[in-house]
Amino acid sequence: MKFDMNKALQILERTPQVVEVLLKDLDEEWIINNEGADTWSPYNVVGHFVIAEKTNWIPRIKAITGDNSNKKFPPFDRFGMFEDSKGKSLGDLIEEFKRLRMQNILELQNIVTNESVLDQTGIHPEFGEVTLRQLLSTWVVHDFTHLSQIIRVMAKQYKEATGPWAAYLSVVQ
Amino acid sequence: MKFDMNKALQILERTPQVVEVLLKDLDEEWIINNEGADTWSPYNVVGHFVIAEKTNWIPRIKAITGDNSNKKFPPFDRFGMFEDSKGKSLGDLIEEFKRLRMQNILELQNIVTNESVLDQTGIHPEFGEVTLRQLLSTWVVHDFTHLSQIIRVMAKQYKEATGPWAAYLSVVQ
Numbered sequence: 001m002k003f004d005m006n007k008a009l010q011i012l013e014r015t016p017q018v019v020e021v022l023l024k025d026l027d028e029e030w031i032i033n034n035e036g037a038d039t040w041s042p043y044n045v046v047g048h049f050v051i052a053e054k055t056n057w058i059p060r061i062k063a064i065t066g067d068n069s070n071k072k073f074p075p076f077d078r079f080g081m082f083e084d085s086k087g088k089s090l091g092d093l094i095e096e097f098k099r100l101r102m103q104n105i106l107e108l109q110n111i112v113t114n115e116s117v118l119d120q121t122g123i124h125p126e127f128g129e130v131t132l133r134q135l136l137s138t139w140v141v142h143d144f145t146h147l148s149q150i151i152r153v154m155a156k157q158y159k160e161a162t163g164p165w166a167a168y169l170s171v172v173q
Numbered sequence: 174m175k176f177d178m179n180k181a182l183q184i185l186e187r188t189p190q191v192v193e194v195l196l197k198d199l200d201e202e203w204i205i206n207n208e209g210a211d212t213w214s215p216y217n218v219v220g221h222f223v224i225a226e227k228t229n230w231i232p233r234i235k236a237i238t239g240d241n242s243n244k245k246f247p248p249f250d251r252f253g254m255f256e257d258s259k260g261k262s263l264g265d266l267i268e269e270f271k272r273l274r275m276q277n278i279l280e281l282q283n284i285v286t287n288e289s290v291l292d293q294t295g296i297h298p299e300f301g302e303v304t305l306r307q308l309l310s311t312w313v314v315h316d317f318t319h320l321s322q323i324i325r326v327m328a329k330q331y332k333e334a335t336g337p338w339a340a341y342l343s344v345v346q
Contacts, residue, residue: 001203001206001331001334002334003331003334004200006200007200007202007203010200011199014194014195017194018194018195021187021191022187022191025183026183026184027177027179027180029174029180030174030180030183033174127337128337130336130338133334134334134335134336134337137331137334137336137338138342140328140331141328141331141332141335141342141345142342144324144327144344145328145342145343145344147324148328151317151321152321154317155314155317155318158310158313158314159314161174161306161307161310162307162310162311163304163310164297164300164301165300165310165314169314169318170318171314171317171318171321172314
């Protein structure tokens with residue numbers, strides 16, 4: 001598929017709702033268990049979604065489309081949620097994610113007023129020039145990446161419990 | 174985590190809702206594209222969920238817990254949706270999945286009236302004796318497996334569109 005603004009928005013709009021239906025009111029064991037040392041729990045992943053809404057997507061979009069001649073992306077701390085989530089329940093984080101995502105989509109729609117804006121470029125610190133179209137595609141795939149991570153982390157909690165089936169279930173490998 | 178009936182039901186109950194929020198009203202390209210020859214689209218995966226509700230889980234549970242001395246699992250055609258889904262829209266399949274899953278959970282709750290039922294065993298055609306506890310754990314992980322598949326298939330549609338980011342996004346590899 002080629003990038004298409006409406007088809008991308010269909011995904012970006014629903015991700016917070018998917019997270020909510022997937023995780024709301026689950027037993028804490030599903031929420032706080034992870035895949036081992038230095039891995040993220042579903043709770044951590046939702047915190048990562050929140051911090052990315054705050055400090056990653058819109059600042060990068062503005063670096064590309066803003067008047068500033070400096071097109072370099074500002075730094076993003078992808079572990080920022082370990083500080084930012086402190087004292088927040090999963091429910092708090094989901095509400096925050098829903099609110100921020102809605103705001104950010106409105107902001108995005110105000111910025112992308114015509115197709116040519118999508119061709120504008122910024123400078124990624126590691127791989128150089130990228131277009132807004134590539135950044136927005138990545139926003140969509142980033143949503144899928146971390147939804148997939150939440151599901152994999154939960155699946156692995158039941159790996160042992162499936163007994164001989166574990167060998168046939170790719171998600172727990 | 175050890176298998177726990179209530180924690181397992183928390184997942185089994187919500188999977189059809191997760192599928193609905195994830196896929197409802199999406200552009201057809203998100204729904205019918207797959208990962209290449211002989212792979213499944215999100216539409217196919219929802220059909221697979223439906224056929225498994227009809228012919229896999231409850232028949233296997235009954236093979237384990239029924240009076241019949243034959244504890245062998247009946248055959249399950251995991252490609253059965255290619256026939257069963259014919260003429261059905263994605264919305265039809267989601268509604269069918271919701272309805273069947275609700276019925277099957279009620280049936281499961283009528284069967285598992287105490288903890289000892291979970292120790293009963295049946296015979297899997299490939300790896301022999303398995304407990305009801307292992308089968309129900311597998312039902313949960315099977316839900317996660319195919320939710321994860323739906324998300325991966327959608328993510329891959331935007332692999333090219335992300336440009337240089339693709340190399341950093343594990344879900345599209």
